[in-house]
Amino acid sequence: MSQTVTHPLVVTTSRHDPRLSGRGLVKRYGSTTALAGVDIDLGEEEALAIMGPSGSGKSTLLHVLAGVLVPDEGAVTLRGRRVERLSERERSLLRRGRYGFVFQHGQLLSELTALENVAIASMLDGEPRAQAQELAVQWLAALGVADERDRRPGEMSGGQAQRVAVARALVTRPDVVFADEPTGSLDQATGQDVMRVLTESTRAVGASLVVVTHDASVADWCDRRVDVRDGLVVAPQHAVPADAVPADAVPADAVPA
Numbered sequence: 001m002s003q004t005v006t007h008p009l010v011v012t013t014s015r016h017d018p019r020l021s022g023r024g025l026v027k028r029y030g031s032t033t034a035l036a037g038v039d040i041d042l043g044e045e046e047a048l049a050i051m052g053p054s055g056s057g058k059s060t061l062l063h064v065l066a067g068v069l070v071p072d073e074g075a076v077t078l079r080g081r082r083v084e085r086l087s088e089r090e091r092s093l094l095r096r097g098r099y100g101f102v103f104q105h106g107q108l109l110s111e112l113t114a115l116e117n118v119a120i121a122s123m124l125d126g127e128p129r130a131q132a133q134e135l136a137v138q139w140l141a142a143l144g145v146a147d148e149r150d151r152r153p154g155e156m157s158g159g160q161a162q163r164v165a166v167a168r169a170l171v172t173r174p175d176v177v178f179a180d181e182p183t184g185s186l187d188q189a190t191g192q193d194v195m196r197v198l199t200e201s202t203r204a205v206g207a208s209l210v211v212v213t214h215d216a217s218v219a220d221w222c223d224r225r226v227d228v229r230d231g232l233v234v235a236p237q238h239a240v241p242a243d244a245v246p247a248d249a250v251p252a253d254a255v256p257a
């Protein structure tokens with residue numbers, strides 16, 4: 001990776017550098033070493049699957065890459081910016097403005113409607129209420145859950161709630177979307193359906209995507225897959241064959257401008 005240092009916190013990168021990278025990432029919890037020196041790259045608009053057994057460090061890696069956790073050692077770089085050196089407040093602003101998150105369940109606020117759940121993500125990113133609500137309506141429509149707008153998460157199916165969660169993650173047009181077991185509480189068919197809208201709508205806004213999963217059929221929706229064992233990336237960062245990536249399901253022009 002060619003880098004020109006212009007400021008302690010700013011590194012200008014060449015066109016071919018990854019959008020997000022981790023180098024030598026170490027994270028310990030007491031005597032447990034969750035990450036033992038991980039190197040990982042996420043390309044421009046790339047969808048990357050992270051697989052591995054329970055306890056291998058997948059969620060820890062996702063949280064370190066996303067600036068939720070600070071590594072004990074190593075560097076996280078987003079578009080030339082050293083994330084792990086930022087203050088807590090700067091990382092919080094980065095997460096709200098530049099990142100989207102989709103978890104297994106529970107990230108939607110249970111007292112808010114689908115519309116409010118999506119609108120609040122824009123409002124936290126500085127969008128005025130009226131515009132935020134208009135954007136939320138457009139995103140719910142793009143994700144096929146327009147009819148759910150006035151329902152609370154408890155009144156939706158698991159698949160509908162995940163589509164709302166994808167709308168919420170994408171409404172700020174993030175650089176990177178992080179998904180930890182996004183299909184973990186869905187049946188097989190609904191999980192595939194959610195992966196289809198997640199990968200296609202993420203691609204449509206030009207975001208890169210990191211998906212942690214136990215399920216190879218979920219990983220197959222991504223461009224590339226890495227395997228984590230005992231806090232290390234063990235498998236070569238091999239590409240998924242192009243014909244394994246399903247055709248576009250959410251056309252770019254279906255996504256709100």
Ligand SMILES: Nc1ncnc2c1ncn2[C@@H]1O[C@H](COP(=O)(O)OP(=O)(O)OP(=O)(O)O)[C@@H](O)[C@H]1O
Pocket residue numbers: 029032033034052053054055056057058059060061
């Ligand atoms: N907050 C914490 N405090 C102490 N240990 C932790 C904490 N979070 C994770 N660990 C430990 O770090 C290791 C990696 O955990 P992590 O959650 O990253 O695994 P994972 O691969 O996501 O597992 P799973 O597939 O079960 O979600 C495990 O040994 C776990 O017990």
Ligand SMILES: [Mg+2]
Pocket residue numbers: 058059060
């Ligand atoms: Mg996990």
